[in-house]
Amino acid sequence: MTVKHWTSRTTFSALIVLLAASTACAQAQTLHVSSTSFADGRNMPQRLTCDGPDVSPDIQWSAAPARTQSYAIVMDDPDAPQGFTHWLAYNIPANTHDLSEGASTPSKRLDHAGEGANSFGHAGYGGPCPPEGNAHHYVFQVYALDVNPDLPAGQSEEQLMAAIQGHVLAKGQITGLYARGGE
Numbered sequence: 001m002t003v004k005h006w007t008s009r010t011t012f013s014a015l016i017v018l019l020a021a022s023t024a025c026a027q028a029q030t031l032h033v034s035s036t037s038f039a040d041g042r043n044m045p046q047r048l049t050c051d052g053p054d055v056s057p058d059i060q061w062s063a064a065p066a067r068t069q070s071y072a073i074v075m076d077d078p079d080a081p082q083g084f085t086h087w088l089a090y091n092i093p094a095n096t097h098d099l100s101e102g103a104s105t106p107s108k109r110l111d112h113a114g115e116g117a118n119s120f121g122h123a124g125y126g127g128p129c130p131p132e133g134n135a136h137h138y139v140f141q142v143y144a145l146d147v148n149p150d151l152p153a154g155q156s157e158e159q160l161m162a163a164i165q166g167h168v169l170a171k172g173q174i175t176g177l178y179a180r181g182g183e
Contacts, residue, residue: 031172032062033142037101044138044176048101050129051180055102056087057140064144064170068094072143072164074157077128079136085157086138087125088116090164091148109153116155123154132181144170 037057038044046052059073071094075087087104091114104110104125120126130136149163 028168029065029144029170031064031142031144031170033140033172033174034060035140035174035176036060038176040174040176042177043135044128044178048176049127049178052127053102054106054125054127056099056104056125056127057176058098058101059140059142059174060098061142061144061172063097064094067146068144068169070094070145070148071096072145072149072160073099074141074143074160075125076139076141076157077130077136078139079130079134084119085116086118086120086127087140088118088155088157088160090114090116090151090155090160094148114151114153114155116151116153116157116160128176128178130178130180133179135177135179138176138178139173140175141171141173143168 035057037048047055048057071092072090073087073092077084077086089104089110093112099110104115106122106124106126109115109124115123117123118126128136128138143164145164145167146169147167151160151163
C-alpha cells in the first residue's frame with residue numbers, strides 16, 4: 001500500500017511539472033515585429049522577390065526577456081500546396097534587434113548568424129516567387145530563445161524547430177503578401 005501511494009504521488013508530481021512546463025511554453029511573451037520594407041498584412045515590394053533582386057527585408061523586433069541567448073527567424077509560405085520555407089536564420093546574437101534590408105540574398109549570408117536550407121534548395125533568403133494568381137502570405141516568425149542552438153549552416157526547418165523546442169521565451173510575427181501576374 002505504501003509503494004502504491006508513493007507511486008501515485010510521484011506520478012502526480014511529475015504531471016504537475018509537465019503542466020507547469022507546458023504552461024510556460026504556451027505563455028511565451030510576445031515580440032513586436034515590424035519592417036520598414038513592407039507593412040504587416042500588406043504587399044511586399046518586388047525588390048524582395050524573385051522578380052527583383054531578391055533581397056531580404058528589413059526586420060525589427062522588440063527587446064525580449066533578459067534570459068534571451070539568441071534569436072531565430074523562419075519565413076514560410078503557408079499558401080503553397082506543401083508549404084514552402086523561404087528563409088531560416090538562427091544563432092542571431094541576443095544583442096541584435098534588427099536585420100537590415102539585403103542582409104541576406106541568394107549569394108550573401110548573414111553576418112554573425114547561421115542560415116538554413118530553404119525550399120529552393122540553398123541556404124539564405126529566397127524571396128516570394130508564387131505561381132501566377134492570387135497573392136500568397138509570407139509569414140516571418142521571430143523567436144527569442146533561452147539557448148544558442150549553435151546549429152551549423154544548412155539545417156532544415158525541422159532540425160531548427162527540434163533544436164528550439166522548449167526554448168522559446170518570446171515570439172512574434174509579421175506577414176507580407178505577394179502575387180505575380182494575378183490580382
